[in-house]
Amino acid sequence: MTDLGTIVASPLEEVAPPRGQHGAAAWFLWIARRLGLAVLTLWLVSILVFLATAALGDPIRAILGRDYNANPGRVAELEKLLNADASIFSRYFDWLGGLLTGDLGTSLASGRPVSELISGPVQNSAMLVFLAAIVMIPVSFLIAMISVHYRRRRPDTVIQTVLLAIAGLPEFVIGVLLLALLATTVFKVFPAVTISSPTGHPWDNWKVMVLPTLTLVLWVSPYVSRIVRASLLEVIDSEYVELARLKGIPEGVVMRKHALLNAIVPGIQVIALQLAFLAGGVVVVETLFSYPGIGLQLVDSVRNHDVQVVQALSMIIASVYVVVNLIADLLSILLTPRARTAISS
Amino acid sequence: MLIHGATGGSSKDTLDPHAPVTAADIARVNNLYEPLLFWNNNYELEPALAESVEGSEDAKTWTIKMRAGVTFHNGKTVTADDAWKSIQRVANPDAPLSAGGQLSTILDFGACKVVDDTTLQLVLKAPYAILDSLLAEYTLGIIPGGEFDPANPVGTGAFAYKSFEPGKTSTFTKYADYWGDAAFVDELQIQDFSDDSARVNALQAGQIQTVDNLPYNLVDTIKGAGGGTLITDTGAWVPFTMRVDQAPFNDVKVRQAFRLIVDRQQMIDQALSGYGSLGNDMYAPFDVAYAADLPQREQDIDQAKALLKEAGQEGLQVELFTGDDIGSVATAAANLFKEQAKAAGVDVKVTKKTPFYDDQYLQYTFAQDFWNTRNYIPQAVVGTFPPDQGGTYNETHWDNADHRDLVNAAAQELDDTKRAELLHQAQEIEYNEGGLIIWGFRQQVDGYGPNVNGLEGSKYLPLGSYKFNKVSVQ
Numbered sequence: 001m002t003d004l005g006t007i008v009a010s011p012l013e014e015v016a017p018p019r020g021q022h023g024a025a026a027w028f029l030w031i032a033r034r035l036g037l038a039v040l041t042l043w044l045v046s047i048l049v050f051l052a053t054a055a056l057g058d059p060i061r062a063i064l065g066r067d068y069n070a071n072p073g074r075v076a077e078l079e080k081l082l083n084a085d086a087s088i089f090s091r092y093f094d095w096l097g098g099l100l101t102g103d104l105g106t107s108l109a110s111g112r113p114v115s116e117l118i119s120g121p122v123q124n125s126a127m128l129v130f131l132a133a134i135v136m137i138p139v140s141f142l143i144a145m146i147s148v149h150y151r152r153r154r155p156d157t158v159i160q161t162v163l164l165a166i167a168g169l170p171e172f173v174i175g176v177l178l179l180a181l182l183a184t185t186v187f188k189v190f191p192a193v194t195i196s197s198p199t200g201h202p203w204d205n206w207k208v209m210v211l212p213t214l215t216l217v218l219w220v221s222p223y224v225s226r227i228v229r230a231s232l233l234e235v236i237d238s239e240y241v242e243l244a245r246l247k248g249i250p251e252g253v254v255m256r257k258h259a260l261l262n263a264i265v266p267g268i269q270v271i272a273l274q275l276a277f278l279a280g281g282v283v284v285v286e287t288l289f290s291y292p293g294i295g296l297q298l299v300d301s302v303r304n305h306d307v308q309v310v311q312a313l314s315m316i317i318a319s320v321y322v323v324v325n326l327i328a329d330l331l332s333i334l335l336t337p338r339a340r341t342a343i344s345s
Numbered sequence: 346m347l348i349h350g351a352t353g354g355s356s357k358d359t360l361d362p363h364a365p366v367t368a369a370d371i372a373r374v375n376n377l378y379e380p381l382l383f384w385n386n387n388y389e390l391e392p393a394l395a396e397s398v399e400g401s402e403d404a405k406t407w408t409i410k411m412r413a414g415v416t417f418h419n420g421k422t423v424t425a426d427d428a429w430k431s432i433q434r435v436a437n438p439d440a441p442l443s444a445g446g447q448l449s450t451i452l453d454f455g456a457c458k459v460v461d462d463t464t465l466q467l468v469l470k471a472p473y474a475i476l477d478s479l480l481a482e483y484t485l486g487i488i489p490g491g492e493f494d495p496a497n498p499v500g501t502g503a504f505a506y507k508s509f510e511p512g513k514t515s516t517f518t519k520y521a522d523y524w525g526d527a528a529f530v531d532e533l534q535i536q537d538f539s540d541d542s543a544r545v546n547a548l549q550a551g552q553i554q555t556v557d558n559l560p561y562n563l564v565d566t567i568k569g570a571g572g573g574t575l576i577t578d579t580g581a582w583v584p585f586t587m588r589v590d591q592a593p594f595n596d597v598k599v600r601q602a603f604r605l606i607v608d609r610q611q612m613i614d615q616a617l618s619g620y621g622s623l624g625n626d627m628y629a630p631f632d633v634a635y636a637a638d639l640p641q642r643e644q645d646i647d648q649a650k651a652l653l654k655e656a657g658q659e660g661l662q663v664e665l666f667t668g669d670d671i672g673s674v675a676t677a678a679a680n681l682f683k684e685q686a687k688a689a690g691v692d693v694k695v696t697k698k699t700p701f702y703d704d705q706y707l708q709y710t711f712a713q714d715f716w717n718t719r720n721y722i723p724q725a726v727v728g729t730f731p732p733d734q735g736g737t738y739n740e741t742h743w744d745n746a747d748h749r750d751l752v753n754a755a756a757q758e759l760d761d762t763k764r765a766e767l768l769h770q771a772q773e774i775e776y777n778e779g780g781l782i783i784w785g786f787r788q789q790v791d792g793y794g795p796n797v798n799g800l801e802g803s804k805y806l807p808l809g810s811y812k813f814n815k816v817s818v819q
Contacts, residue, residue: 061703068702073440110356110511117356184549184570192550193543195348195536196514290543292513299539300355300512309356 034329038322045318046099050092053307053314062305063108081108082307099315105308109301114312118297122316124202125286125293129278131209132216137271140221144228145255151233160226167222171281175215175288183211193290202292212289216282220274227270231263265332272328279320347530347797347818349808350544350553354537358511360498362486363435363442368558368807369537371483373515375811376533378486378500381409381428382477386803386810388580388631388718390477394423394487394501398480404472404759409465409480415524417489418505425465429457430491432467435484444484447723450735451476472757474764475722483806503528503814512537519814528814529799545792548572554797554818557807559790561618571795575809577802578622579789580631580718583674585665585682585782586740588710593658597778602652606689607682608644609784616677617787624783627772628728629721631804633761634768639776649689662692666712668701674787675701675713707740714740718805721768725752729775741780748774 060078061068068075083091098105104114143159150156166174183192190210194202203209235241236259244258245251283295290296294313301309333339354369362378365371381395392398396410415423436445436452456468469476479485489499498506503525504517517533536553538544545563547553549570559567564574587594587603594600604626613621622630625641653659667679676697683693698705701712716724729743730736730752748771755767775781791808793800796819803810 062700068704068706107356110358112356112511179546184546188550190550191552192546193538193552195534195547195552196510199508287540288543290538290540290547296539297356297512303539304355304357306356 031330034326038326041322042315042318046096046315047092049311049314049318050095053311054088054091056305056307059108059305059307078108081106095311104312107301107306107309109304109306109309114308117309118294118312118316121292121294121297124291125279125282125295127201127203128209128212128216128282128286128291128293129275131213132220132278133271133275135213136217136221136224136274139217140224140271141228141260141267143221143225144232145260147225147229148232148236148255148259151236160229163222163225166218167226169219171215171219172284172288174218175211175285178211178215178218179288194292196292208291212285212291215285215288216278219285220278224267224270224274228263228267231266232259235259235262261335265336268328268331268335272324276321276324279317279324346532346534347555347813347816348534348536348553349811349813350538350547350556351535352541352544352556352558353539354512355539356512358509358537360495360506360509360515361493362488362498362500363431363444363484363493365484369535371806372535372557372808372811373509373517374486375483375502375806376504376517376535376813377498377502377506378483378488379502380481380483380485381487382481384481384803384805384810386801386805388804390481393481394428395480398477400474400476400759402759404474404476404757405469407467407469407476409467411463411465412524413463415501416522417501418499418520419489420522421489422462423487423489423501424462425459426462427489427491428487429459429465431485431487432480432491434491434493442484444479444482446737447726447735448479472759474755474757474759475720478720478723483810503812504533507532523814526814529817530813533813548792548794551794551796554794555800555808555813555816556792557811559792561620561790564790564792567792573793573795573797573800575789575791575793575800575802576620577789577804578630579787579804580629581716581787581789582624582628582783582785583616583672583678583713583715583787584628584784585678586709586712586714587780587782588740588742589778589780590742590744591710593656593661593663594710594780596656596658598652598656599658599661600778600780602649602656602658602689603686603691604642604782605645605649605652606686606691607782607784608685609642611685612678612681612784615681616674617785620788620790621785622788624785625776626779626781626783627776628716628724628781628783629719630786631718632721632768634721634755634765634772636769636772636776639773644685646688653689653691660690660692662694663711664694664696666696666698666701666705666709668698670699670701671713672715675715678784679713707738709740712740714738721772722752722756725771729779743780745774745778 060075063078064074107114107117110117147156147159179192180186182190190207194208197204241254241258244254282293283298286293286295287299298310298313349372351369351372353367355367357366358370359366360373362374365374379393381393382390382398383393385391394412394415396412398407398409400407409428411423411425411428417423435442436448438449441449451469451471451473453468453470458466460466486500503520503523505520507516507518509515514534514536519528519531521527541560541563544556545566548556548567559574567574587600589595609623613619623641625639627636629635653661665679665682667675669676679695683695686693726735727737729739730749731744732739751767751771755764758764758767789807797816799816801809809815
């Protein structure tokens with residue numbers, strides 16, 4: 001798990017724009033700067049991805065295994081496809097150029113265009129992460145609010161202990177426990193794996209989605225919930241909330257209008273981080289439930305030394321990280337009056 | 346509806362009848378297409394699309410009589426011409442496919458002819474007495490006009506193509522006009538699984554009905570869930586390979602000493618979790634000519650030490666190359682050998698290579714490899730002949746003219762008894778001097794759900810050679 005502390009500490013300091021600019025221009029500059037940084041990040045990532053996949057060794061040898069020496073025709077064919085004669089620089093720029101124009105190349109293993117090969121898995125994973133998100137966000141906030149309501153009393157302690165226990169479990173342990181409980185051993189209510197239907201999507205049978213989604217929710221919610229609780233507590237103990245209470249505003253309104261809105265920003269940051277993490281972290285869950293997403297595709301491609309597909313998927317996962325964080329920063333600013341006015345004043 | 350959970354399978358998957366790669370491909374190919382002859386469950390030849398395959402007395406001319414009334418999934422009748430064109434596709438001398446390596450070198454293409462709709466005559470450049478066995482491989486399915494159309498694959502099998510997504514799933518419908526026993530189930534789905542636990546979970550949850558190549562450690566899980574397992578002997582082996590042209594193994598005493606070092610039963614118990622049968626340094630255990638009468642070699646450390654001393658190789662140090670891409674058995678067996686060799690004073694250094702199959706492959710002095718079930722002659726050719734005579738994977742650099750002459754003579758001998766005699770002599774040479782340590786043959790374990798009937802184990806391929814037409818689901 002990524003270190004939450006450093007990210008949540010103060011998102012505003014990092015995103016705060018230069019002062020003294022004016023209104024729309026300042027917003028434009030801020031966004032342009034962030035976009036520029038995002039592009040720079042992705043470019044650096046592309047170099048890393050390319051070098052890392054190039055350093056994996058000769059993919060042709062890996063693909064052909066012990067038939068390498070016996071099958072010179074296939075070797076030549078693959079070499080041509082890989083453009084193996086060219087220098088590493090020209091191969092990198094060819095690849096980068098292809099990426100920018102939307103041409104992801106051809107899969108070595110199947111001979112099909114990479115974009116065609118990964119479009120299904122990308123949709124499937126996006127759906128899984130989306131479902132996990134729409135369940136996870138309200139649930140974590142609700143738990144945090146209940147916890148804060150009973151702060152420093154027994155229900156709070158129980159909730160925190162349970163959350164900590166779940167947070168300590170790796171996702172495959174959660175998945176295996178859920179499988180035994182709900183699919184294979186105790187109750188046989190939900191399917192254990194996704195049996196692909198030749199037409200349509202995995203979620204056409206909603207039951208298939210239950211266990212993978214539940215695993216992701218159980219895996220991620222404890223973190224979000226604990227962070228939201230911590231920032232809620234901080235806000236609730238602060239002087240302005242105390243003042244609101246003294247003015248006689250009902251506790252529910254204090255919670256909603258004064259506390260929650262201010263505590264939401266660290267929540268957004270940690271949710272963004274978790275969602276971005278899920279994009280890469282679904283590998284284990286997808287393997288466990290045999291769910292046909294990018295995780296399964298990535299495992300398959302690495303096994304087959306299908307370099308092009310590995311590169312494309314790595315870039316997609318990196319882009320998700322960058323985009324989700326960008327959106328989270330934007331939301332944080334829009335939801336923080338202090339930062340909002342700082343930008344446009 | 347029957348859903349089979351296949352081992353592996355990936356975006357490399359293909360429906361090409363003549364180039365299956367993964368276990369998932371093999372399962373699909375066996376239900377879509379059929380060769381001229383079948384290997385039955387006992388690894389013996391029986392007629393399939395051909396009613397008979399008869400060799401002339403000199404074993405140079407072979408007459409194939411096609412079975413009457415067999416139709417392709419598209420309704421067309423199967424003719425001798427389809428068979429000949431399919432053979433030509435596989436045995437294309439420029440780019441032979443997996444079943445065509447041997448065929449491409451022995452067929453006299455100009456002289457072969459389609460006599461009539463039901464008769465095909467194959468003429469060989471040199472006598473070859475076991476041509477029929479080459480025609481029985483599942484990788485030599487007969488397709489219309491010898492042309493494979495990936496968009497609409499057509500065969501004669503009990504199931505016809507419906508849909509296919511590489512690395513994911515494929516579906517097939519029962520072929521009602523099948524010439525043999527029509528399938529019990531109306532639809533067959535073959536689902537790829539990259540993870541074994543997921544497959545077993547799916548079987549437990551009742552989502553799939555059969556799994557092939559079950560890892561040994563999951564056998565009890567299947568039984569606990571009320572399912573059944575199918576355990577069959579195979580002729581698949583993971584040998585240690587000693588290069589007979591390099592020191593120290595150029596001395597036959599050292600080779601024999603190493604063969605005496607191995608505790609074969611312990612190898613089976615540990616590397617194969619007990620699912621194996623003893624090997625006697627000879628391959629092709631299902632061949633009718635297998636030399637079962639030669640005494641079973643057992644661990645004999647004293648004699649091994651004596652042999653090493655005679656060879657002047659006391660305190661010998663060797664490096665043993667292994668790797669995960671040989672199969673999970675290989676590394677376990679290599680480490681076990683290192684332990685067993687200590688008793689004889691041999692210091693084995695195990696080097697794990699990733700990948701093992703790089704340009705050093707076939708150069709290692711002492712290493713391992715994997716082989717599947719084959720009969721003696723084809724295996725001897727590919728594994729012990731010099732490369733220019735067909736020995737593509739001669740790991741031990743074995744180059745023994747006497748042995749080769751015996752194998753070649755046997756390949757031309759139509760009389761079964763005489764052929765067995767020749768092959769016995771050939772095996773004896775390998776038993777006494779060869780560079781392979783063959784400690785055991787793996788058993789095949791497949792699993793099926795509690796509601797599945799009709800599965801019979803086969804020595805040829807997993808899950809009763811994937812003949813899903815025989816399977817019914819309650």
